[in-house]
Amino acid sequence: MHTHGHPQGHAQGHAHGHAHDHARTHGHAQGHGHHEHGHNEGLAELLELDAEVLHDYHAGIFGWVREHDPSGRVRSVADLGAGTGAGTLGLLAQFPGATVTAVDADEAMLHRLAGNAAARGEGERVRTLRADLDAGWPAGLGGLDLVWAANSMHHMADPPRVLADIRAALAPDGLLALAELDSFPRFLPEGAEGGLEERCHTAMARRREQDMPHMGDDWAAALAGAGLKVEAERRFEAALSAPLPEAAARYAHASLSRTRQGLADLLDPADVAALDELLGDGPRSLRRRADLTVRAARTVWIARRVS
Template sequence: MAHDHDHDHAPDHEHQHTHHHDHGDLDWAEMAPHLEAEAELYTPLYERAMAWLGKKQTEPGLIVDAGSGPGVVSALLAEAFPGARVVAVDAAEPLLERARARAERRGVADRFGVLAGELPGVLDDLDYPADLIWASNSLHHLGDQRAALAAFAERLAPGGTLALLEGGLPVRFLPRDIGIGRPGFQDRLDVARADWFARMRADLPGAVDVPEDWPELLAGAGLRPTGTRSFLLDVPPPATDRARACLVSTLTRIREACADRLDATDAATLDRLLDPEDKASLHHRRDVFYLTARTVHTAARIDAPR
């Protein structure tokens, strides 16, 4: 199924991040506009997260966006840290082409590079260690998350920071009772998505179950946890066209991935919400909003003196 970033690929986040295990059946050229639109919608959230990171990190020389997708966040990192070189890393070449084009448009191409390959091994191809590695909803696409974190940690310069965006709150976009179907539709959709996500993880090559205590996992990778903070994205009703378009795109992917996990009533509600001819759809309703949070966990590489 196509990515629904946030979880980056759980049906719901499209986030920006693309991953290997399903490259075979994903058309990245087709996915790219959705990944870009969603990351653009989340720009205010990312900018607040970067301002927070900027207070922890002396001006980084090299920033790596690990699982960059089409580079929306990579370009924001280049703008937030004007002294840094940014490298967008992803397994999907068509997305990296878009990242390069975006860097040109944003005027940061002179300090912007791309690196194609599978995480985490491709990080060995970096010319020198990174001062900041940003990994947004990319880790959960790797079977062995603990091993991947250790590999990320090895690519950090002493004093460098790993910023891991994983978790937060599911997107809320409609009130509890929407006048069609059974009230509480979104809660049941969350259950279906969580089930899908668990199956996606279980099917990854080399999948290892680990309790997702991110600060503990970062410490286990030899890093010193330096903070966890969540950032809100709040688009009130009636939602903007951009937020509506992202919801339609995300829910279309959820329908493709999770339809067999919904009962007939909820499946019918989902169909109506996605039908542009239906006045009860996301395209026309005035009560549509977009409310979510993303959580960033940071940790620093502290090497003992030799």
């Protein structure tokens, strides 16, 4: 992690967003579109565990993004729908001369993000900006060399509008890197528990059809439609197997408990009971399993503002 190279003259520290004072909660495509209290705390925990367990996988993606900046000109970066900061921190490591504006509608996420940045000694290079991107582009956010948007674009009510705003906020030759999950993480070996996890994923897909109509959009077409030139597209697969770091079991637990909470109404009662056993402390507990894996995949598109 680089701790040097703080450019002068950037807005730094904890700046609070423009215009949007209402708190929003956002359904997560894992099937939790119900805005119950504490919902996003669970999401924040999940995002942090994802960043920890798949650290090397994410670092590989950020390294690939940096390959599209061979002259090292990236200084001003925005992370849209930044969550707890996996992207913000990963990009700071790859672009030592850059500062990142982390944008999110959720103040609690930004609070955790600022804490995570400070814990890494990177607080000075991060500015948090609370803004609901559905309500319009944040005033003053422009001249960007790189915009990173990971698993956030599908949350937007009108992605083409946001993509057009991103294009306008990019500096000439600026880059947009868009990452979207192809599949949510799977933790049980294929076919385990009679195919329980596959049935959970099928239920997730059904819930997403209701809650997340833009999940799985044709993003290359959307980028081109916004006047950006798509330069690269790459699918990144993660496949961790035993022996896993200890945090992987916590990640599996956090993820499957969100599945249990968010999808119980779509699952067979026997599957809900099986999830409860995995999540409990009994003989079938996840904690006792030595066969857990972490399998996930996302696609990243790199697009440039050429005019």
